[in-house]
Amino acid sequence: MLQMLDIGKRFGAVTALKNASLSLMPGEIRALLGANGSGKSTLVKILGGMVKLDSGNILLDGKPLLIQSPRDSRQNAIAVAYQDLSLVPQLSVADNIMLGREPRGRAGLVESARVRQGALELLNRLQVEVDPDALVSELDTATQSLVEVAKALAWEPRMLVLDEVTASLHHDQVQRLFALLRGMRQSGLAILFVSHRFDEVFSLCDTATVLRGGETMSAVSISQVDYSDLIHAMTGKWPEKIRAAQLESKLPKKRDIVLSLSNLHVQNKVKRVSLKVHSGEIVGLGGLQGQGQAETLRAIFGAVSFSEGDMVFGGAPVKFRSPGDAVRQGIGFISGDREREGVLPVRSVTENLFLAKMALKGFFSTINSHWLFTGAKETIRQLKIVAEGPDSPANSLSGGNQQKLVVGRWLMVKPRLLLLDDPTKGVDINARREIHQLLRQMAEHGTTIIISSSDNEELLDIADRILVFYEGKVVAELCNDQKTEAQLVSAMLGVNRTSGGGDD
Amino acid sequence: MRFNFNNLNFKPGSGMQRNVMAAVRGNQMLMALFIALLLFVIGGFVSTNFLSLTNIGSILSMAVLLGFVAAGQTLVVISGGEGVDLSVGAATSLGAVLAVEIMHGQNNAIIPALILIIAAGALIGILNAIGIIVARVPPLVMTMAMANVVTTVQLIYTNGTPTGHPAGLVALIGSGRLLPVLPWLVVIGILAMVLMQALLRHTTYGYQLYAVGSNSNASYLAGVRVSLIRGGAYVLSGMLSAMAGFWLIAYNNFAFVNMGVAYTLPSVAAVVIGGTSLAGGGGSYSGTMIGAIVLTVLGSLLVVLHTDEAGRQIINGVVLIALLAAYTRRPPIRQ
Numbered sequence: 001m002l003q004m005l006d007i008g009k010r011f012g013a014v015t016a017l018k019n020a021s022l023s024l025m026p027g028e029i030r031a032l033l034g035a036n037g038s039g040k041s042t043l044v045k046i047l048g049g050m051v052k053l054d055s056g057n058i059l060l061d062g063k064p065l066l067i068q069s070p071r072d073s074r075q076n077a078i079a080v081a082y083q084d085l086s087l088v089p090q091l092s093v094a095d096n097i098m099l100g101r102e103p104r105g106r107a108g109l110v111e112s113a114r115v116r117q118g119a120l121e122l123l124n125r126l127q128v129e130v131d132p133d134a135l136v137s138e139l140d141t142a143t144q145s146l147v148e149v150a151k152a153l154a155w156e157p158r159m160l161v162l163d164e165v166t167a168s169l170h171h172d173q174v175q176r177l178f179a180l181l182r183g184m185r186q187s188g189l190a191i192l193f194v195s196h197r198f199d200e201v202f203s204l205c206d207t208a209t210v211l212r213g214g215e216t217m218s219a220v221s222i223s224q225v226d227y228s229d230l231i232h233a234m235t236g237k238w239p240e241k242i243r244a245a246q247l248e249s250k251l252p253k254k255r256d257i258v259l260s261l262s263n264l265h266v267q268n269k270v271k272r273v274s275l276k277v278h279s280g281e282i283v284g285l286g287g288l289q290g291q292g293q294a295e296t297l298r299a300i301f302g303a304v305s306f307s308e309g310d311m312v313f314g315g316a317p318v319k320f321r322s323p324g325d326a327v328r329q330g331i332g333f334i335s336g337d338r339e340r341e342g343v344l345p346v347r348s349v350t351e352n353l354f355l356a357k358m359a360l361k362g363f364f365s366t367i368n369s370h371w372l373f374t375g376a377k378e379t380i381r382q383l384k385i386v387a388e389g390p391d392s393p394a395n396s397l398s399g400g401n402q403q404k405l406v407v408g409r410w411l412m413v414k415p416r417l418l419l420l421d422d423p424t425k426g427v428d429i430n431a432r433r434e435i436h437q438l439l440r441q442m443a444e445h446g447t448t449i450i451i452s453s454s455d456n457e458e459l460l461d462i463a464d465r466i467l468v469f470y471e472g473k474v475v476a477e478l479c480n481d482q483k484t485e486a487q488l489v490s491a492m493l494g495v496n497r498t499s500g501g502g503d504d
Numbered sequence: 505m506r507f508n509f510n511n512l513n514f515k516p517g518s519g520m521q522r523n524v525m526a527a528v529r530g531n532q533m534l535m536a537l538f539i540a541l542l543l544f545v546i547g548g549f550v551s552t553n554f555l556s557l558t559n560i561g562s563i564l565s566m567a568v569l570l571g572f573v574a575a576g577q578t579l580v581v582i583s584g585g586e587g588v589d590l591s592v593g594a595a596t597s598l599g600a601v602l603a604v605e606i607m608h609g610q611n612n613a614i615i616p617a618l619i620l621i622i623a624a625g626a627l628i629g630i631l632n633a634i635g636i637i638v639a640r641v642p643p644l645v646m647t648m649a650m651a652n653v654v655t656t657v658q659l660i661y662t663n664g665t666p667t668g669h670p671a672g673l674v675a676l677i678g679s680g681r682l683l684p685v686l687p688w689l690v691v692i693g694i695l696a697m698v699l700m701q702a703l704l705r706h707t708t709y710g711y712q713l714y715a716v717g718s719n720s721n722a723s724y725l726a727g728v729r730v731s732l733i734r735g736g737a738y739v740l741s742g743m744l745s746a747m748a749g750f751w752l753i754a755y756n757n758f759a760f761v762n763m764g765v766a767y768t769l770p771s772v773a774a775v776v777i778g779g780t781s782l783a784g785g786g787g788s789y790s791g792t793m794i795g796a797i798v799l800t801v802l803g804s805l806l807v808v809l810h811t812d813e814a815g816r817q818i819i820n821g822v823v824l825i826a827l828l829a830a831y832t833r834r835p836p837i838r839q
Contacts, residue, residue: 303725327727341725344718346785355715359727363709363736409726 001026001190002078002159007056009042009214014396016042017214020056024159026188029181031201031222033194034211035234035400035428040194041083043211044163047192048080049073074100079157081148083164083194083426084339089137094119096136097151122150127176140290141168149177160184161192166200167426168454170288171489178204196426197455198227210234235430255279257312258417258448259300264309269295271472272309277417277450282443284463285452287492292472293452297419300450301333302326314416327359332415334406336422338399342406345395349387350376352394352405356413379408384434400431407435411442418442420451424458436462456488468492532779533791535830536798543801551808557684559804564685567800568693569755571793572748573764574771575700576629576741578792580643581775582704583737584717584784590647592745592771594654595628596764599749601658604668604759611671621746628654629742633735651768658761666759678754689755693793700789713737718785770799777827798827 002024009017017039024030034040045051046058049070058065060076067073073080087096094116103114119132128146136144145165152160160181166174181191181204195201201208202222210217210233218233260276270292277283285293299306302320311318313329320326323333335341344352353376358367376390383404387397394402403423410418420439424432439462443449453459459466460483468476468491476491478484547554573592580589599621606617628650635646658666670678681687704710715723716733724730745764753759777795780787802823806816 301725322729323725324727324729333725335722335725340719341721342719344715344722344785346781347714347718351711351715354711355723355726355728358708358711358715359723359729361708363707363712363732365708367706367708367711369706 001061003057003059004043004047005057005059007043007046007058008054009039009046009051010054011396015214017046017053019215020211021216021219022192022209023219024190024192026158026190027185028207029185029191029193029205031193031195031205031208032211033201033208033230033234035430038211038234038428039214040211041163042214044080044082044161044192044194047073047078047159047161048082074155074157077155077158078161079152079155079159080161081145081152081163081165083167085144085148087136087144087148087151090135092133092135093123093130093139093147094132096147097122097132097154099151101154118154119150122153123147125153126150126180142170142173142289145169146173146177157189159190159192161194163194164196164426166195166197168289174200196428198230201230202227212236231429234428255281258314259450260312261296261300262310264296264299264306264311266292266295266299266304266306269472270299270306273472273474275467275474277448279448280443280446282439282449282451282462282464284459284466285450285469286456286459286466286478286488287469289454291469293469294421296469297333297421297450297452300326301331301419303333324359327356327413327415330416332356332410332413332418334410334418334420334423336420336425338402338406343394343402346393348391348393349380349385349397349405350390353379353408353412356409360413375412379412383408383411383438400427403427404431404435407438411438414442414445415447417448417450420449422452422454425454432458456485456492460485460488532777533788533794536777536779536791536794536827539827540794540797540801543798543805547801547805547808550805554805554808561681561683561685561687561690563800563804564693564797565687565689565755566804567793567797568689568696569748569752570767570770570774570800571693571796572696572751573745573767574774574792574796575696575748575789576737576744577771577775578700578778578780578787578789579713579737579744580741581772581780581782582713582717582784582787583734585643585720585734587643587717587734587737587784588647588772588782589632589738589741589745590644590768591628591632591650591654592741592748593765593768594651594658594762595625595742595745596749596752596767597762598624598628598654598658599746600753600759600763601662601666601749601761602746603674603750603753604666604670605662606668607671607674608668609671611673614671614674617671618747618750621750622743625743625746626739627742628746629739630735632742633738636738637731637735651765655762655765662761664761666761669758670753674750674754675757678751679757689751692751697790697793704789709733709736714785716784770796773824774799777824 004020004022007017007020020039020043022032022043032040032043042051046053046067049067049072052068058067065076088099091099097119098115102110103118105111116132123130123132126146126149128143128150130139130143130147136147139147145168149162149165166177169177185191193201193205205222207219207221208230209219210230212234255278257276258279262274264270264273273292273296285296287293295304298304300311302322302325318329320329344355350372354372373390380387380390385397385404385408386401394405397405424435427435439449439451451463465477465479466483466488467474468478468488470492478487478491544555553559573596577589577592580587602621602624603617606620607613632647632650635641636643677688682691704713712723712728712733715728716730720730749764752764774795775787775792776782777798778787778791778793780791802820803816806819811819
């Protein structure tokens with residue numbers, strides 16, 4: 001039905017796509033896989049009409065198709081749910097879903113009752129419990145993603161493109177979405193599914209197209225491949241080797257307590273959380289999205305205030321009024337939302353890397369540019385950051401490399417405690433592993449690390465100890481042989497309370 | 505007059521690929537410089553006197569005055585958050601009024617005058633910063649309201665007509681020349697460029713200012729004291745604008761209430777023509793100076809062409825729109 005042949009696209013000096021090809025049949029669910037920077041998002045944006053292709057052809061039912069704008073895309077029954085949501089935050093859920101296709105009355109005026117009705121039907125099909133009159137800006141990210149999907153479905157497409165929409169969804173929400181998608185493919189809907197989560201790809205998709213460096217590396221049937229085949233196609237390396245390189249056994253030693261929280265309370269989000277973290281330890285915060293992990297980290301860092309509770313850092317009771325105070329005491333923070341809270345998009349790689357260091361220097365210290373340049377080059381080499389040079393703007397880098405800039409920023413100041421809020425969200429496997437290795441190295445050199453993650457594999461892989469959050473409380477603490485996926489998942493769902501960390 | 509802006513665009517894939525990123529960042533400033541030179545050349549064709557060293561010197565003097573008013577504007581625009589300072593003209597006026605009133609032609613009153621002018625400018629900036637950062641009034645509204653307050657203060661202080669004139673030494677610097685093409689004001693302008701460049705590129709304040717303008721959330725979470733950095737830009741803007749008033753009376757030898765107000769919007773235009781993005785996080789003061797030269801040459805050229813006031817306004821507007829339209833034609837960066 002749809003074919004994309006030898007698509008090429010450049011952004012300035014950066015080649016995003018060359019020779020990317022893709023085909024989609026009615027009723028087919030195809031996964032689009034690739035590391036960050038492999039061109040997945042660009043390919044999706046070409047389909048959606050957000051980006052114009054430089055070379056190559058798109059065929060629809062054998063006829064050439066020219067997509068110049070989102071309107072062209074929709075007229076050809078292609079609908080895209082974007083990863084970086086295309087919702088208008090100030091409009092209501094219903095208005096967003098029906099945006100551009102509002103039912104009109106005789107005078108050509110929008111009939112808001114029918115808008116609401118249409119939106120409600122879609123939301124019910126997706127089984128999302130949300131008030132259609134609520135403003136999108138008031139919703140959590142998971143619900144926003146589902147509204148984005150509903151918005152795409154509102155166009156009654158023949159082809160549906162889902163660009164990492166499951167990234168922030170809970171397990172059960174994903175299952176409900178998948179059930180709906182499976183039903184819709186029966187009626188001939190073709191789906192292109194972009195995801196970093198392999199388990200989802202294997203449970204939902206029939207076929208997969210793998211991109212690497214903007215080129216289509218393979219197009220396969222899911223039933224004939226396994227994880228390692230796909231990882232090989234994405235990265236060019238066999239996964240066993242990468243795994244072997246990073247397996248360094250580390251014996252947990254009893255060390256000083258760096259941070260202790262008792263009965264931390266953040267309004268509506270965190271309820272009486274207590275924890276102790278030792279020097280050089282990597283503590284994972286697990287749980288479903290939005291169970292208070294993010295707020296706990298931000299409360300420690302002074303980015304949100306806590307109403308009750310005590311915090312002791314490095315032996316002294318503290319309460320930071322702003323992140324600036326926390327940074328001066330030797331605490332660092334990495335957000336997974338790199339666009340909003342990570343990189344300085346138009347500034348250079350160097351400036352991004354030195355940001356925390358500059359913040360520590362006050363206002364009127366002088367800067368030696370040569371020193372900055374050599375320092376940046378060294379870090380670029382050390383973190384294997386792919387950039388044209390230290391002067392390239394951060395937004396010319398791929399997502400994974402942008403996130404490495406943020407990690408590098410803290411590597412330069414060597415904080416005593418590093419807090420990470422879902423740091424590898426939407427980061428490809430290779431960059432993720434490199435970031436993990438860096439964190440381990442930092443831990444070995446005495447930095448204490450607290451990391452929250454929506455990815456269970458990541459937590460099990462990196463954390464010495466996992467605290468599981470549920471509805472704002474720590475409901476389980478998993479270490480040693482309890483640190484298994486099964487234990488983690490059951491604790492996340494609030495099923496099985498092993499040891500109460502927060503209720504006593 | 506017709507310019508072909510396309511000639512100036514760096515096209516991707518034209519064999520300059522490696523330099524494209526670097527070139528694009530310097531692009532707008534180079535473009536503005538080229539336009540300034542072009543306007544000079546056109547002026548030369550219209551009137552031979554236009555390219556005389558004295559006339560070039562005068563144009564540069566006037567450009568430097570605009571450049572002084574636009575100095576603080578540059579900082580505020582770089583600081584982002586829809587930053588703009590519409591009180592620069594009023595602060596300039598206040599600086600001018602204070603300068604003549606305090607100096608009254610006496611050389612030994614120069615230092616007290618300078619101190620008071622800078623203090624008054626700082627006060628305007630502090631009030632702006634409090635309104636914008638603490639009370640969260642949008643910068644456009646806050647600074648516009650502040651401009652009204654400052655104008656009224658001048659009226660009350662002077663009863664409508666400031667008395668006095670600049671000290672002899674100041675007037676000498678304001679109108680004297682080191683060389684025919686190089687008035688002392690231009691020397692001071694060059695000095696100001698060096699100092700602003702040092703502030704922006706070689707101090708941690710400048711570094712953090714760009715960071716805050718580019719992404720204030722990210723800067724905040726990296727430990728940058730965003731409020732102080734951004735507030736500081738408004739305070740510096742007030743001080744620099746008030747100082748501009750001092751040089752304005754040095755050049756003109758007299759003061760009147762609101763004499764700086766005509767510089768308010770041109771200061772924003774100079775910043776933008778010089779390549780500083782209104783979105784914040786990028787730009788330079790040398791660019792602003794070049795932008796000020798472009799606007800001043802254009803103004804003089806229209807006078808030489810005997811264009812009437814209405815015609816001048818229209819051409820000014822059209823040229824600004826053409827420039828800004830040309831600026832947006834740069835190669836997209838990966839999103």
